Amino acid sequence: MSIEVRIPTILRPFTKDQKAVAASGASLTALITNLDSQFPGIGDRLLENGALRRFINIYINDEDVRFLGGLDAHIKDGDSVTILPAVAGG
């Protein structure tokens, strides 16, 4: 099973500047674990105390994972995952 994961600029130092990488996992948790084993440290930039970081958005295909069950969201072969930092501030 191979899922394409699009990596934002700010996390590309972890992926040797690759814009998209292949990963596997049937849920978002499993996918992040797999990403972190390939690119150590990236998991920490996505999760905080076991939850998705507030200002990181992850999408499965076109849908924000917050509407798909968050870390429990199901991922299937051929899905595409996009990670984007929120554009936000005070």
Place this chain on the structure above:
Amino acid sequence: MSLIISRAFVDVIVEQSRSEYPDECCGVILGPVGSGKASRLKAMVNAAHSPTFYEFDPKDLLSLYREVDEQDEEIVVIYHSHTETEAYPSRTDIAYAGEPGAHYVLVSSRKEIAPAIEFRSYRIIDGVVTEEEVSITD
């Protein structure tokens, strides 16, 4: 480093900050990949609708990045307004700055300086803020 921006874009941003006052307004200026040129302005909705916070709606954010990819563009400028404070990045601005390649533009339309406005630009990389010159072209 400096930001080169047209007078027309400055006017659009200032006008947007006034029309959305007292909420913060926000948006981006896009340019061809690798050019660093601020050539296409796109106002965004502040999903937070707040005078002290701004956030692009997550759905708008995804569409924006898709569009930028399809058009071979990049985000050259990310701008937002401060309605009560000076045009300097706040702690939250610094904490959430996620585009190391972008110019972060802040416009302040606070009352004390009206009708003048402040228009300033910064790089925010790994928590470090560096102000840069703004050159406005006609």
